[in-house]
Amino acid sequence: MISNSAKEELRSIVGADWFFDSPNDLLAYSYDATPLYQSLPDGVVMPANTEEVAGILKICSRYKIKIVPRGSGTNLSAGTVPIEGGLVLVLTRMNQLQEIDQENLTATFQPGLITSDLHQAVERVGLFYPPDPGSMRISTLGGNVAECSGGMRGLKYGVTKDYIMGLEAVLPNGEILRTGGKNAKDVAGYDLTKLLVGAEGTLAVVTGITAKLLPLPESKRTMVAYYRNLTDAARSVQSIIANRIIPATLEFLDQETMRVVEDYAHCGLPLDMAAMLLIEQDGPASVVEQDCAKIQELCLKEGAVEVRLAADQTEASQLMTARRASLSALARLRPTTILEDATVPRAHLAEMVEQINRIAQKYGVHICTFGHAGDGNLHPTCMTDVRDKQEIHRVEKAFEEIFYAALDLGGTITGEHGVGMAKAPYLELRVGKTGMDVMKGIKTAFDPDHLLNPGKLFAKETRRRVVVGNHGGCSHPEHKLA
């Protein structure tokens, strides 16, 4: 609940047009891209600048109102669902690209800027911002920072954290913190920048970002390799790395995913193959040619039935689009699609894919797997139906077993989607009680009243499940869960 006087104060900060509390408005901010999670907030506010964010947080601190910062809400871990109600703080109005500094190779922007808008702007001047999460056409960079988003270029180029050099952030008490900057090296105190990246909005509200840019690679080639069995594909990945080639992109699709994508995108994928790798290399033209030839040779040696280099940019785009369409294509199959994020050290890739298939069979659930093979970052994706309680229970059990299998292989419960609510019950399995205690200590140091993005990272209950109930009720019956 937000009292009328608190609402009045919030309106006085942002103007009456940018505070919302009608049932429709609350409904619109009751969910994000994560299936099965929904909960109504008590209010929605859309600040125009850092000072307004600071003003809002001061009010919330005084009234003890919980705050859920968000951008486009494309995350897949229920990281922006207002599970304890409170105020949703939407940062999409703060979407300015403030500077591209071509001498220091940095960009400075507000958190509401769309990821692919940054890509386009920097590429126009020959620069490059590598992180490219699947949702990059609608995701905000503030969201990418909160989740430490990855993408298809992670193998060679790393993830969001590797590019964030400085942040402006508002603490729960309304104070403005500035970390890092444009210095290539900076060891002045604890690295608060890297701590805030991936903190999922639980420590501070990011209001400004300075990112490192690279020179745009001179050329790029795309290729596919098709396999009669999984192991050959996984061995190819290992062989490429063992030969000291780090491709920009090294993606994996299993047979099921290939079939569904082909049915959706009609891009000519061979339906009798068990797996495919989609590989991109970028860099100086001569090196790219040489690497691609070597990769082709290695894939064939490891048992690829066919390896094809895209003839031109059109064919390359078509292949990449097919990969990017995986989730959309799979989502057509059944009412509910749960995309997971189990990750293992890359040497265990084949073993992990086999485990996923074994577990899916054991529980009689339909799981397709695709993902970032080079990173060991897999997306086992389950097509199910939230209305079928019994099946959903089996899905929960299957994913729990998948997470345990990943951990057994030295892996992690989430490679790039974040913990949010979806993985909160599993976090202690990964980081141990000692890790949880340290993280709770950090949380309390930043946010003593635990007002920022409550219910995320730290699980309230120990039952591990993918489904959770609602906070409050939804007025639209079709949005109601359970």
Added chain:
Amino acid sequence: MISNSAKEELRSIVGADWFFDSPNDLLAYSYDATPLYQSLPDGVVMPANTEEVAGILKICSRYKIKIVPRGSGTNLSAGTVPIEGGLVLVLTRMNQLQEIDQENLTATFQPGLITSDLHQAVERVGLFYPPDPGSMRISTLGGNVAECSGGMRGLKYGVTKDYIMGLEAVLPNGEILRTGGKNAKDVAGYDLTKLLVGAEGTLAVVTGITAKLLPLPESKRTMVAYYRNLTDAARSVQSIIANRIIPATLEFLDQETMRVVEDYAHCGLPLDMAAMLLIEQDGPASVVEQDCAKIQELCLKEGAVEVRLAADQTEASQLMTARRASLSALARLRPTTILEDATVPRAHLAEMVEQINRIAQKYGVHICTFGHAGDGNLHPTCMTDVRDKQEIHRVEKAFEEIFYAALDLGGTITGEHGVGMAKAPYLELRVGKTGMDVMKGIKTAFDPDHLLNPGKLFAKETRRRVVVGNHGGCSHPEHKLA
């Protein structure tokens, strides 16, 4: 003071041979590589493994004994001086390289491993660990992690933080924390790995490290460019970057440094030049050749008098050795050498060098400047005499003004040497009161009794000076300061 019963307990953990408290032993661990700082500990302990470290920290926690973890003590910020006495925890016995994982491209090792020993071991199998601090032949990797060490390959390859994927660390209460691992992507909770890197041993004692490796670049070329004035050299740096070339190394030496190095190393540096750039590029041979040709062209265009490509590895090594000899060469000039670490965004390089020269003149002190031009990471180095109180006072004032100048240019007080005691009085200037409060909160969350490496990062006094007094007395008069 460490009570006899505490000493007995410490001996029971490590064995009587590995606990030391004779005056000579205490003296040996009363200082590090930072001039002007010295303070006697009350005991020295050398554990053999993580369990012993945990046992030691439990004892210290119970008796409230302060702990200063250290490796070789090569840091330049007095980060390992036991300024409040207590127990120096020396990790040099834990020096095993445990694994080079060629499939996942990682190395796992203990903190006492020497940096260049790791370089050699991974290079033997065609892999590459880029961070190369000046002290790499004697520094430990645990120390590199504590300080987030940089080096000459930072421009293209980043610093220690960019390579640390996982840590084992003992918390002040003796619990063992394990963070990260071999996963290329991992967003399970706050990034404790990156938080511990650069925390200068104030949060936990690192006992195990997993680092990312790269394929060893196929070839490398070294070149020098000589300039009649500073501005041309700085403009060349900007021009190289503006042309989207990122060299592996891009170092700067001013005339004074060149003269002193030539006098020391006799490598044929032209003494009438105002500045030189030392440039290395690595990668596929064809790209290296192409980049070097382009760099040569750009340097000449910006006014270089001569640009010379090293003919062979011998000449290349000679040039790199000359650069690496800068500090040793300068240290011969006068009794006390203070190497500083002011860093600015690289576009402000020329301006910063001019400011340093102006300030040195203003205070009548002798400062030479060299450093990592590509990173904007400069090492203004003052040759002085600690016994000359008046001069030391001027040196203090000059460095204070240099730090202010760096901050005015959007720079930082330390690029790669750490805060330790030397920069502690300046930290708030860089991170603000809000930043200090957040860092203190994190410190308290990890170390509620403030036992770990006391007196570092957080200044006890506001006077900004490079000289501090002793804790306790030294038995050897020649080691006594002030």
